Each structure stands twice: as C-alpha cells, then as structure tokens.
Amino acid sequence: MRHHYSVKVGPAGFRIGSAWPQPIAALAQLYALYPKPIDLIPDFTVRLEPDTRLRQWIRPSVAIRGDFTLPDAVPMSLDHGLLAAELGMNLQMAMGQRNFLLLHAGSVERDGEVLIVTGESGAGKSTLCALLGETGWRFMGDEFALIEPETGLAWAFPRPVSLKNKAVDVVRAVAGEGRMGPMMAGTPKGDIRHFIPSPEALAAMDKPGKPALILFPRFGYARAARPMGRAEVFVRLTQASTNYVTLGERGFKALTRLVDETPVGAIDYPDTESALSLVEELWAARR
Amino acid sequence: MIGAHYAADSSDAFSIVPLDALTAIYHRRSGVTHVVTDPVPQIIEALAGKTLSAEDLLSALAVDHEIVIDSETLAGLNARLDELTEVGLVSPA
Numbered sequence: 001m002r003h004h005y006s007v008k009v010g011p012a013g014f015r016i017g018s019a020w021p022q023p024i025a026a027l028a029q030l031y032a033l034y035p036k037p038i039d040l041i042p043d044f045t046v047r048l049e050p051d052t053r054l055r056q057w058i059r060p061s062v063a064i065r066g067d068f069t070l071p072d073a074v075p076m077s078l079d080h081g082l083l084a085a086e087l088g089m090n091l092q093m094a095m096g097q098r099n100f101l102l103l104h105a106g107s108v109e110r111d112g113e114v115l116i117v118t119g120e121s122g123a124g125k126s127t128l129c130a131l132l133g134e135t136g137w138r139f140m141g142d143e144f145a146l147i148e149p150e151t152g153l154a155w156a157f158p159r160p161v162s163l164k165n166k167a168v169d170v171v172r173a174v175a176g177e178g179r180m181g182p183m184m185a186g187t188p189k190g191d192i193r194h195f196i197p198s199p200e201a202l203a204a205m206d207k208p209g210k211p212a213l214i215l216f217p218r219f220g221y222a223r224a225a226r227p228m229g230r231a232e233v234f235v236r237l238t239q240a241s242t243n244y245v246t247l248g249e250r251g252f253k254a255l256t257r258l259v260d261e262t263p264v265g266a267i268d269y270p271d272t273e274s275a276l277s278l279v280e281e282l283w284a285a286r287r
Numbered sequence: 288m289i290g291a292h293y294a295a296d297s298s299d300a301f302s303i304v305p306l307d308a309l310t311a312i313y314h315r316r317s318g319v320t321h322v323v324t325d326p327v328p329q330i331i332e333a334l335a336g337k338t339l340s341a342e343d344l345l346s347a348l349a350v351d352h353e354i355v356i357d358s359e360t361l362a363g364l365n366a367r368l369d370e371l372t373e374v375g376l377v378s379p380a
Contacts (some may be wrong), residue, residue: 109322179339235322245318252313252320256304 001048006036010146010157010205011100011101012093013037016085018048023062023081030082030160030181030194033202044096046088051075062086068095080187082194088164093144093157094242100146100155101247101254104240105214107145107154108137113212114154116145116262118240124219127167128275130195134174135276139188139201139211149247152261155207158201160194168193170272214264217275221268225278228266234259259287263287290340292378293368297336303328317375326352330367331376338380341365 001017003024008014014037018024035041047065061075062084067266068091076084086135094102105118106129115137117125126142133139140156147154160181163171172180181194216228216236237255238244244251263286302313310328312321321327326348333339333347345364348354371377 147341230311231311231322233305234311238320244320248318249313249315252302252304252311256302256306256311259306260304272360 001049005031006040006042007031008037008205009159010141011088011155012044012157013042014046014089014092014096015042015160016045016046016048016087016088018077018081019050020048020062020081022078023048023085026082026182029086030196033196033199035205044062044089044092046085046092048084048088064091066092068092076188080099080184081090082181083162083184083187083189083192086159089159090143097146097243098219100148101244101251101258102242103145103237104143104242105145106142106178107140107156108132108211109140109154109156109207110137110228110283112209114140114145114209115279116154116211116214117217118145118214119216119218120235124167124269124272124275125217126161126163127170127272128217128279130161130163130171131174131276132279133197133201134171135239138204139197140205144202144242147211147254147258148208149250151208152211152254152257153210155208156201156205158197158205160196162189162194164192165190171195173243187268211262213257213283215279215282216264216266218266218268219275222270222271223274223278224268225282226266226268228264230259230264233264289334291365292338292340292380293330293334293344293372293377294338295334295336295377298332301331301335303331312376314376321374321376326364326367327371327376330364330371334377341368344368 004017005024005027048062051061051063062081064084068182105116106125107114107116141158142161144157146153148163154263179196184192260274265282267278300315304311309322
C-alpha cells in the first residue's frame with residue numbers, strides 16, 4: 001500500500017498499510033517510542049482501505065482489512081483512522097495469536113509479579129492500569145494480558161491506552177498533556193484520546209512476569225472487596241479470552257494453571273482513589 | 288431406560304481439574320470444556336474406558352462413594368447419564 005507503518009508491541013509485530021497518509025502520520029506520532037518488528041517482519045498486517053474506490057476521495061471512509069476481518073464492521077470516518085488502525089491491530093491479535101492465551105484484561109507489574117485486571121467493558125480496567133502505571137507499577141497493557149501456556153508467565157502488550165470521555169482528564173491530570181494523543185471526538189465509543197505508556201514501560205515490554213493477583217473491578221458501587229470461587233473465575237476468564245477455544249488443550253491447561261496458582265478478588269469502587277487503595281490492600285494481602 | 292448400557296472414552300481422553308465446588312473437564316476428542324458438579328466427575332472416572340449398564344455403574348460408584356443403592360438413586364443416575372450423553376461425554380452402547 002502507498003502508506004505504511006511498522007511497529008512492535010510486546011511480542012507482536014504489526015505492519016499497518018493505509019490508502020491515506022493521515023492514519024500513518026498519527027500512528028508514527030503515537031508509537032514514536034516503540035521498537036520496530038524484529039527484522040521488520042510483521043506477525044500481523046492491517047490494511048486501511050477505502051470502502052469503495054470513490055470513498056478514497058469523497059467523504060473518505062476507512063474499512064479495516066487484514067488476515068482477519070469482521071464481515072459486518074461499519075467503515076469509519078477518516079478522522080478516526082487511528083482508531084481504525086487500533087481496532088485492526090486488536091482484531092489480528094484476538095483472532096490470530098497462537099503463542100499465548102489472550103485474556104481481555106489489563107496488567108501491571110511490580111517486583112517481577114503481575115496484577116491482572118479483567119472485567120466487563122466499562123469496569124475501568126484501562127483507566128486503572130494507566131494510573132497504576134504512573135504510581136509505582138510497570139504498565140504492561142490495558143487490552144490483552146498474554147499468558148504463555150508453557151511457562152504460565154504473563155507477557156506485556158503495552159499499546160497506547162485508548163481512554164474514553166471522563167477517563168481522559170483523570171489520566172491526563174496525572175501523566176501530563178505530553179503523553180496524550182490527539183482528541184478523536186464523536187467516535188462510536190465516545191470521545192477518545194490515547195495515552196502513551198511511560199518510556200520505562202516500553203523499554204521493558206519484552207520482560208514477562210509471574211501472575212500474582214487477578215482482580216475483577218466494578219465501577220459505580222460502594223467501596224468493597226469480595227472473594228471469588230475458582231470455578232467462577234475459570235468460567236469468567238474463558239469468556240474473557242479471545243482464543244481459549246482455538247488453543248484447545250493448551251488453553252485449558254494454561255487457564256486452569258492460572259486459576260489454580262493465582263489469588264483472585266472482586267473489587268467495587270466509586271472513584272479512582274478507592275480503586276487504587278483497594279488494589280494496594282489486596283496486593284499486600286495476596287498470599 | 289432399564290438395561291441400557293453406556294460407555295465413556297478412556298481416562299486419557301479427559302483432563303479433569305477440580306475448581307472448588309465445581310470441576311473443569313477438558314474432553315480431548317471434542318475439544319470442549321465442561322464445567323460440572325458432582326457426581327459427574329465420579330461418573331466419568333467410573334465409566335472411563337468401560338461399557339456398563341446404569342445398574343452396574345451404580346454398584347461401581349458405591350464402592351468408593353457413600354451411595355444408597357435404590358430405585359431413586361438409579362433414576363437420578365439415569366437422568367445424569369442422559370444429560371452426559373446429550374453433551375457428548377458419554378455414549379449409549
């Protein structure tokens with residue numbers, strides 16, 4: 001394709017091609033501190049193409065293509081081309097990644113041990129992991145936690161965090177304007193700005209850690225922590241995985257091992273201050 | 288159905304992992320994960336690699352577990368066997 005950009009995020013190399021220069025320029029800005037894929041050979045390719053030939057020029061709309069596509073995905077406005085690139089990268093990982101059990105979860109690391117934060121959309125895992133990454137933890141990712149079946153270790157996938165609506169101001173207040181990407185207003189998910197992980201987190205992206213605590217946060221409730229049974233955790237993590245079924249027995253063994261070896265808790269929180277203090281409390285009591 | 292026989296794959300066809308009150312069973316032939324409660328793991332373990340009538344299976348289960356052998360228990364076991372047949376963990380023989 002005419003315009004393209006290659007980048008490595010954790011263990012995955014991507015090549016994003018585009019019919020337009022704008023999404024590539026935005027990617028280059030957002031991923032400036034990220035390494036290139038090893039030998040420049042990508043694991044996954046994403047193509048941003050006009051939905052029809054006419055759409056390259058007239059009210060441009062971006063269709064996401066690649067090894068894996070969503071047949072009913074609606075083309076996006078060119079103004080949201082960066083979001084289209086990110087969705088394409090996520091899709092290729094979710095559908096095509098075979099080396100790791102993918103959990104739809106954020107993760108942060110301290111002293112070689114990893115906190116995995118999962119839960120439904122809107123639970124606040126992106127905001128929580130972004131903030132933890134600024135308060136003494138190493139940010140490992142907000143979208144996918146990668147569990148290596150052979151070792152049980154968690155690997156990082158620290159792509160920029162797409163923050164929505166009010167979360168933008170919360171994280172910007174802590175990390176500063178310089179770490180924020182451009183505002184994309186009125187996307188299907190609301191107003192979005194990306195947050196760039198710290199240079200330290202990016203420099204350590206190839207360093208795995210041992211899962212030490214799994215938390216299921218819930219936003220909008222009074223501050224509370226609850227224990228969870230292992231069977232419930234197992235079922236919820238199969239639902240949180242994009243490739244559990246594809247991995248077959250490797251996925252089963254990886255997930256039962258994770259659930260067996262890792263303490264788990266559910267937390268309810270009304271605000272970020274409560275969430276951060278609950279995380280620290282449960283982390284201290286994890287054994 | 289009195290007198291019907293049931294079979295299950297041999298024990299190496301299953302990976303069985305207890306998870307507190309429930310048990311996760313990975314069935315290698317189908318690639319399907321089942322999350323089940325008692326007495327399903329016990330039924331699978333007793334029937335693995337064998338073909339048994341419900342009555343003989345009940346007797347086999349009674350060796351290792353505290354079970355009252357009567358018509359009510361047998362009816363319950365038949366109901367579980369029908370469910371397990373439906374999900375493919377057990378087959379009629």
